Amino acid sequence: MTWATQAKEYEQGLINDLNQIIRIPSVLDPKTQTPQTPFGIEMIRALSQMEAFANRDGFRYGRVDNMVTWIEFGPQDAAETVGILTHIDVVPAGDGWLRPAFTPEILDGLYFGRGAADMKADLMSAYYAMKMLADQKRVLKRKIRLIIGTDEENGWRDIPRYIEQEGEPTLGFSPDGAFPVVNGEKAFQTVQLRFPSLSDGAYILERFMSGSRPNVVPGEAKARVQVPKGVDLIKDFENYLEQYPFLNGEAKQNGQTVKILLLGVQAHGAYPADGKNAGTYLAHFLSRYDFGGDARAFLDFVGVTIHQDVYANGLGLTYHDSQMGDLTLNVGVMRYSHRGQGTILLNFRYPQGVNLQAVITQVQRHLGALNADVTKVQAGMPPHLVPIEDELVQVLSDVYAEQTGEYLPPRTSNGGSYARLLKRGVAFGGQFPDVKVTSHQANESTPVANLTRTMAIFAESLWRLCK
Incomplete structure (x- = not known):
């Protein structure tokens, strides 16, 4: 047998x-x-x-x-x-x-x-x-x-x-x-960004939440936004979803308060290309509006700089090793609370030839207006x-x-x-x-x-x- x-x-x-x-x-x-x-x-x-x-x-x-x-x-x-x-x-x-x-x-x-x-x-x-x-x-x-x-x-x-x-x-x-x-x-390391979250401008980002683990591509994102009088954000959100048929969600508006739920595709953070990151897509949608202060910096970083960027091109970290392959990035956790504290957790997987200090340095260089402290989370693995x-x-x-x-x-x-x-x-x-x-x-x-x-x-x- x-x-x-x-x-x-x-x-x-x-x-x-x-x-x-x-x-x-x-x-x-x-x-x-x-x-x-x-x-x-x-x-x-x-x-x-x-x-x-x-x-x-x-x-x-x-x-x-x-x-x-x-x-x-x-x-x-x-x-x-x-x-x-x-x-x-x-x-x-x-x-x-x-x-x-x-x-x-x-x-x-x-x-x-x-x-x-x-x-x-x-x-x-x-x-x-x-x-x-x-x-x-x-x-x-x-x-x-x-x-x-x-x-x-x-x-x-x-x-x-x-x-x-x-x-x-x-x-x-x-x-x-x-x-x-x-x-x-590959090596893996989670890098944490902590920053103030004070909003100003015509639009106010009261809350933004996506992801629970750095090693998971978030499948859900939620936001609460204050919009100017007379603005209907719901139609804009529906049009955005039509552009990306792999996304789902809903928006509810009560006066000047809009609550948004966006559903992407959850996946293992080791292979971020297999998922559709709900958090970065929601930030991408909101980044087109007149937010100011820390909200503007947060939405630009998450929704533009690192959106759909599994090889960390926007952070200047593109790298390929002939034996072990490419460096990859998963944006696993995104938090923003008006007049509170903001947090982003970035999970990197990288081959031989890359070191942690280089990763942290490049993240710091590409924060734009985001006033964040960048630190490693626990000990990674070489x-x-x-x-x-x-x-x-x-x-x-x-x-x-x-x-x-x-x-x-x-x-x-x-x-x-x-x-x-x-x-x-x-x-x-x-x-x-x-x-x-x-x-x-x-x-x-x-x-x-x-x-x-x-x-x-x-x-x-x-x-x-x-x-």
């Missing part, structure tokens, strides 16, 4: 367990954060469910500071460890879902639910790959550790804590990317590259080629996976090249057939690395 045939026998069990994980809304929850629940109570529920699976299936398991659960198979005293670095946290559901985001559903061969693509489905495929090897009583020389974090979508405070306490695996992969092997990952000649890259590439019938060379990703925390770590799966990327988007999904297809690739890869 082939690996794929053997994996297929586990499909229903995998789906049943995945359903339980998808139903847990494991989103960072400040309201339930305590020293015992560092990222919220739902994260603890999710880790406990994975531990219940491990207990049921006879695996060794443990927990680190209520941030990470590890599940282990293979000789306990093995000198070397193959790590599978995963996360069970997800981004908020957001708007635009045609079905409840945390109620899993299968329609037309697709499995829907928040986390179906990033990355609960691939977590369960990896878990079931271990389960299949254990059921077959495979004798390993290296041990396997499935390492499950809870803070990947936010501050990456989990896996570094695990490595500090448990040590770094000898080598490993993170199924939080795409096939084939992703042996290079570029990461594992040589193609490494055993890890070679084995994973060979398994993928043999099981799919197509060799695809290792490549670089804009996304950041936990693999970069290992000296010998790569991203590997579970996104197949012929599948549309829906990570961080509404109606996130993955083909049902790919659950065991991915499982089979992981199982053989682990076997070859450990036998």
Whole structure:
């Protein structure tokens, strides 16, 4: 029997367990954060469910500071460890879902639910790959550790804590990317702009809100505007939407107050070209009017300088590396409150050859009239590259080629996976090249057939690395 045939026998069990994980809304929850629940109570529920699976299936398991659960198979005293670095946290559901985001559903061969693509489905495929090897009583020389974090979508405070306490695996992969092997990952860094927000002029921008995470292309933007007497902004907004058929929204006017909602297309911030940034489009629409003061500067910067600018041309940061590709920019969060404080979060992904200070300097040089302080947010990550000649890259590439019938060379990703925390770590799966990327988007999904297809690739890869 082939690996794929053997994996297929586990499909229903995998789906049943995945359903339980998808139903847990494991989103960072400040309201339930305590020293015992560092990222919220739902994260603890999710880790406990994975531990219940491990207990049921006879695996060794443990927990680190209520941030990470590890599940282990293979000789306990093995000198070397193959790590599978995963996360069970997800981004908020957001708007635009045609079905409840945390109620899993299968329609037309697709499995829907928040986390179906990033990355609960691939977590369960990896878990079931271990389960299949254990059921077959495979004798390993290296041990396997499935390492499950809870803070990947936010501050990456989990896996570094695990490595500090448990040590770094000898080598490993993170199924939080795409096939084939992703042996290079660009640096990523969020830059924060803070500025005063005092409006004047014929039009007053009272409030502007778009985005919740720097690593997500905002799919929604809202604004409240005071307009001069006799001005009808609603018709202008309707005409603007007609120019851009991929946008939706509505405007409501009561006297001189206009409330605007604009809907774009949410996407993963690592690939901003896949989305339509609702925030920059709304700023672009408003920038044509007679706003003054800080509102004018804010709308010009967001709606003109960096609008539709995924390669940061307007910031003088266009850069291409022959091995790792282009620098990209996502405008993830935009906030403006009249007589308050304004904030913009810019998420950069850049290859080797670019440094953080150059990024900050160029942003400062292109602020125009925006009187902003520019700082980095938390610690970013430098570029990461594992040589193609490494055993890890070679084995994973060979398994993928043999099981799919197509060799695809290792490549670089804009996304950041936990693999970069290992000296010998790569991203590997579970996104197949012929599948549309829906990570961080509404109606996130993955083909049902790919659950065991991915499982089979992981199982053989682990076997070859450990036998």
